[in-house]
Each structure stands twice: as C-alpha cells, then as structure tokens.
Amino acid sequence: xxxxxxxxxxxxxxxxxxxxxxxxxxxxxxxxxxxxxxxxxxxxxxxxxxxxxxxxxxxxxxxxxxxxxxxxxxxxxxxxxxxxxxxxxxxxxxxxxxxxxxxxxxxxxxxxxxxxxxxxxxxxxxxxxxxxxxxxxxxxxxxxxxxxxxxxxxxxxxxxxxxxxxxxxxxxxxx
Numbered sequence: 001x002x003x004x005x006x007x008x009x010x011x012x013x014x015x016x017x018x019x020x021x022x023x024x025x026x027x028x029x030x031x032x033x034x035x036x037x038x039x040x041x042x043x044x045x046x047x048x049x050x051x052x053x054x055x056x057x058x059x060x061x062x063x064x065x066x067x068x069x070x071x072x073x074x075x076x077x078x079x080x081x082x083x084x085x086x087x088x089x090x091x092x093x094x095x096x097x098x099x100x101x102x103x104x105x106x107x108x109x110x111x112x113x114x115x116x117x118x119x120x121x122x123x124x125x126x127x128x129x130x131x132x133x134x135x136x137x138x139x140x141x142x143x144x145x146x147x148x149x150x151x152x153x154x155x156x157x158x159x160x161x162x163x164x165x166x167x168x169x170x171x172x173x174x175x
Contacts, residue, residue, distance in 0.1 A: 027133045035115075035168040037100035038078040039088060039154060045074035053102060064100035068093065077113060077166070086115040092128055118143020122152060122167070133158055138170060147173040 051068040063069075070093050077086040090111030094153040097105035107128040124136035134154045139149035148170045156164035 010156045022161045028175055030171040031174050033119045035087070035174060037082070037166045037168075038082070040078055040163040042074045042076060043158065045072075047072045062102060065094045065102065065105045066100060067095060067097065070094075071107075077115065078163070086113060088122075089115045092124075094133045095125075105129060109136075115145075119143040120145050120148060120170075127130045138168060141170075141172070145170070145172060 010111055025091050043160075049070040049072075050063065051070060053066050053068075055064040055069065057064045061094060070091060072089075072091045075088040075090075076084045077088060079085045088111050090109055092107040092109035094105055094107050106126050107124075109124040109128050111122045111124075113122060119142045120138055121140040122136050122138055124134055128134055132155075134156070136152050136154070138150040150168060150170040152166060152168040154164045154166045156162065
C-alpha cells in the first residue's frame with residue numbers, strides 16, 4: 001500500500017466518526033425558516049468600476065458592461081409593513097456579456113444582509129441583473145442565523161429601478 005493510501009485511511013475514519021456522531025439522536029436539528037422582504041435599492045449607493053477592457057460610452061440609462069467590470073450597491077430591506085429593517089451590501093463582477101447590457105450579462109455577486117438578530121451572506125452566479133427572477137444561495141449567517149444555508153429568490157418583474165420581493169428559504173442548525 002502506498003503512503004498516500006495509508007494517510008487516507010485515518011482521515012476517512014475521522015470523517016466517518018464525525019458523520020456518525022452528527023446522525024445520532026443528539027445531532028443537530030435544522031430549523032426551516034422563511035423570510036420575506038421588499039428590497040429597495042438605494043440609488044445614491046450604486047457604483048460602477050469600468051475595469052479593462054474599457055467599455056464604450058453609455059448609450060442609455062446605464063453603463064455598457066464588459067468582462068471584469070464591478071458593480072457595488074446597497075439596498076434597504078423592508079418588512080411587510082414597509083419599515084426599513086436592514087440592509088443588503090453587494091458587489092458583482094461581470095463574467096460574460098454579449099452586448100454590454102445588464103439584461104444580457106452574467107455576473108458573480110456576493111452580498112451581506114444585515115437584519116435584526118444577525119447577518120446573512122448570499123451569492124448569485126449567472127443572470128444577476130435585469131427584470132425577472134434572480135435565484136441565489138444563502139451560504140452562512142451570524143447571530144440567530146448562525147450556520148444558515150438555503151436559497152433565495154429576488155423577483156423584479158418591473159425592472160431594475162423598482163423594489164423587488166425577496167424570499168429566503170433557510171435551514172438553520174439548532175443544537
């Protein structure tokens with residue numbers, strides 16, 4: 001047996017023991033929780049970094065995008081009564097575009113939502129801009145959302161300048 005294979009046996013045994021411990025009656029339980037907010041973009045926070053290759057001059061409401069460009073923004077998170085209960089801070093890097101428009105571009109985005117009781121970290125890859133639904137992953141949290149995973153959908157049927165409805169389906173570990 002090679003040394004690599006021998007090293008893998010103890011590691012596999014440790015992983016199996018950890019997995020078995022978590023599967024017993026004393027293991028971690030997952031609380032399923034759904035959160036819904038209206039996301040209202042803070043227009044004063046939008047920022048665009050035109051990284052090389054430089055884009056041609058804007059031809060409409062927004063900049064012309066090219067691979068490597070970065071967009072940052074902040075949105076207010078409103079509860080069902082319209083009260084501002086938190087913020088989303090996000091950065092997106094354009095990864096692909098056919099004509100430089102937001103609707104026809106793809107990006108990798110990461111954001112942090114600050115909410116009452118903690119924070120959530122979210123990510124989106126692929127179609128991240130424009131009207132329609134954007135789907136993403138919840139990859140962590142703090143406070144009452146510690147260890148959260150799950151998904152979210154941001155529905156923006158009326159265009160990027162209007163508030164969108166964000167629905168989060170979370171799984172939060174509880175001991």
